[in-house]
Amino acid sequence: MPNTGKSTLFNRLTGHHAHIGNWPGLTVDLMQAELQLSGRNVQLVDLPGIYDLRGHSDDEAVVRRFLEQTPVDLVLVVLNASQLDRQLRLALQVQQLGLPAVVALNMADEAARFGVSINAESLGAALGQPVLPLSAKYRQGLETLQHTLLEQLEAGPMAAVPEQLEERLAAADADLEGAMAALVERSVTLPGRWRDSRSRRLDAVLLHPLLGLPLFFLAMALMFQGIYAIGVPVQEALGGLLDQFGQLVLKPLLAPLPALLQGFLLEGHYQGLGTVMAFLPVIALFFLAMGVVEDSGYLSRAAYLMDAFMERIGLDGRSFVLSLMGFGCNVPAILGTRVMRDRGLRLLSMLVIPFSLCSARLNVFLFMAAVFFPPRIGGLVIFGLYLMSCVAAMLTALLFRGRFPSNEPLVLELPPYRLPTAGQMLSRAWSEVKHFWLWSRRFIIFGVVAVWLLNNLPVGVEPASSASLAGQLGRFTQPLLAPIGINPKLAVALLFGFIAKEIVLGGLAVIYGQADPAALSRAIASDVSWPQAVSFMLFTLLYTPCLSTVAVIRSESKKLSFTLLSVAWSLLLAWLVSFVAFQTITRLS
Amino acid sequence: MEAPARLVDLPTGATGTVASLSADQGLRQRLEALGLRPGQAVQVLRRGWWSGPLHVRVGMTELMLRRRDAARVSLAA
Known part of the structure; x- marks a missing residue:
């Protein structure tokens, strides 16, 4: 059962x-x-x-x-x-x-x-x-x-x-x-x-016709606020420690190796892994908080609260809950659509979920926001990106609900409220983080090697110069990406971001040849203007999350045409939104 | 006063008895599996905003179901 x-x-x-x-x-x-x-x-x-x-x-x-x-x-x-x-x-x-x-x-x-x-x-x-x-x-x-x-x-x-x-x-x-x-x-x-008077009393407030939804969003807002309030300082401290370790321990150890190999191991590999490792506390807190919300029974209530709205955009309460879980990782959220029997509803949900701002994308945004904006504005930028993520999902549902009509009844159990035990929550967060770490490590090693090769081939070329493969590739995309403010270097990072967003930061570190986060920040800030950065973040938010998401959409929808539609639509939307944002900001400022 | 004919018409807080389900096989099986079967008492706890779903209790289980689906559940007079 x-x-x-x-x-x-x-x-x-x-x-x-x-x-x-x-x-x-x-x-x-x-x-x-x-x-x-x-x-x-x-x-x-x-x-x-x-x-x-x-x-x-x-x-x-x-x-x-x-x-x-x-x-x-x-x-x-x-x-x-x-x-x-x-x-x-x-x-x-x-x-x-x-x-x-x-x-x-x-x-x-x-x-x-x-x-x-x-x-x-x-x-x-x-x-x-x-x-x-x-x-x-x-x-x-x-x-x-x-x-x-x-x-x-x-x-x-x-x-x-x-x-x-x-x-x-x-x-x-x-x-x-x-x-x-x-x-x-x-x-x-x-x-x-x-x-069960406890559930009865809680429901009277949490499912209140008027107060229910505002309370839910308030709870979510507080949850995210709490995660950043605790997670970001820890992340910064951890990043500093990892950098110190690289500089003081690894660098002397690697000194006997040839300069090229040294650079690859330290600046490419270690730096890429370090960037992701520093974000693990935020991700752990996120999964911990989501686990509590889910196991307490509140998540099922969210389906109840949001169903009326979701029905009007062609989805249902479950799609909302799955999209919410997509903020952690899109892949399990898409797998979760298996609970839906109606094919139209399931496909429309699969089209919407990839717009959920997942933890891998959050990595990129936290870094970029810190580079280009003071802390106070940076928080607003992150909030704006979450908002944009929701708007993109709603817009997608509205545009495509005619193509994927559904008529599925919705009957869901509302379990009693339960107090999750600390041990259960911790072991769950731990396994999620372990999964994320193993998963992203694979991609990062592959991605960093690929970026490094692109920057250093053909043999003898000056690394990351316009003559390198990366430079050529970046230039090749310019007719399409220049109007949205993406320069050749950012273009290469986005190209690799197609594989997984975890590679984007490590890729940027390799492209700009800066291992130290502070030095990388300065290098990017001197090369990229803030409207370009906004465009880059919007594009990163909206285009295809990662290859795994594409693969799971393909295997779950069992249709290549649907998978292509999903990828093409997200690219188109990403380009349009970035274009409007970049051109507007540039004209205004 | 005449008893409401369908679950969707049952006033909030009121209890009725399920008479029959006029749903397709899939929905009927799901409703029955969750305890909503003929002879069972069902209480409407609340209604969602903006014509949202009903929150009902049947036996030891609480459910949400859309009004459209609740209209398929007939109650005994």
Whole structure:
């Protein structure tokens, strides 16, 4: 079942840090991890959360396909203990298929708080499957679960796939409601009235017809403000430290090497990595804050609050939430559109999400804003870029909703508010940051090597001069990019930014031949005017985020023509906006 | 007073009983999976601004659904 803490349980059991979400159906890729059960090694696969084995969503089809194709030794059915009145369906369906199963009633702590009492033994006897109440979040009942899993595995029959899965489910479907009601009647006592007064009181304020939206945006604004207030000073300190390390430790160590290699390692490689590493605190804080918002249940409320508006621009509340998550990274946000069944809605969402200002682009903006503007104005510039990101997304939806019409019903669960635990949030932020770091490191090494080669070929050319490949390439783009104020050097950086935005800063460092951030700032400031810088930032914001985003749009839309449309539209919009901005500012000043 | 015929017509705060769902198979399955099935009591907690979605409670679950979709849920008289 979606939203039952299945991923949390998976992580607790395997120690593997899968992404944890309080958003129905987020887990889309099948995660697999090794599980140690007192000496016995088992492979545990995290299947998508589903409501109904007979359902029509992509996730439900994935689970059906998986069960038809993969012989399993044991199924672990994870249900939300407080919602057994509707969730027992899945346990019954697994029972009908004759699959050996263990049923975990997660969030038992919450059920107790809401006044739901469950007789697990009588339920287990009726289902013919062991039923265990537990709390993955607070690590309660996990040992018993592992013990039971082992017991069932040792007693269980050989792994097999159920035959005629769909026919068997269909045959039993008519009796399902009755069977479920009988089970609940027998083993579950529901409270006379709803006892979650905390959610009730919070919703009265947070979902208020008038106050709800302003409060949400205020919360978001405070969140971003807080991230920068804490993150930017840390980032600057870290940047300084890394530079000192390069100058005082690495430089003497590398001194015996030839000058060219020395420059490449220190100014190219180390500097590129250092720039990104310095931004890790901001990114960690961002993921930490987003994780809290998501797991607290507030993100689902954002879908409720924004749906009326999103419906009018051809999208829905989920598109809004996914775009918001795109501010971290566009790739998982685009993968998240899998929860949408209607193709028009899904494609339109995929067209909109790449305009979300992701953390990699933020790198570039924080640097450029610091170079060209005093701190006070710099903050406004960043805010303006976020605003522009939203405007571009809305404009895109309005322009293309006619081409991608949709008629998908929207029915979403609003989970109770939950207090995320510190450990859970930290481990999540840590895994996101690790992912970002490994991901961007690959691109940076590749990008920096490529930029360096372009600047130093053909052999014997003066580095980064107009005779170098980079210079030629930059000049070649000038008829198109000069009107928007992008000079040949910036053009090369943008060209590489197409691969990933993480390369842009490292690329600039190589192009301007300045390793030290302060020296690089001065070099750029003396070469580029502030209207050019604004144009460069706008272009960076709006054009194709990175190759991975393009790749995932291609694989998710399964259409080359749509992928090309997405890339072409973002380039066109980027050029137009930069053109208008650059020409206007130049004329006015 | 005559009882409201559809979930979308139920006043905020009021409770009704689901009679039938006149939705296509996909939506019906989703509604039933979330507990909105014939015989169940459903309460409208609030309505979103600008004709936004309904916030309802059915059994132990809270849901949001668009008014258009709530119009497909008939209530028992």
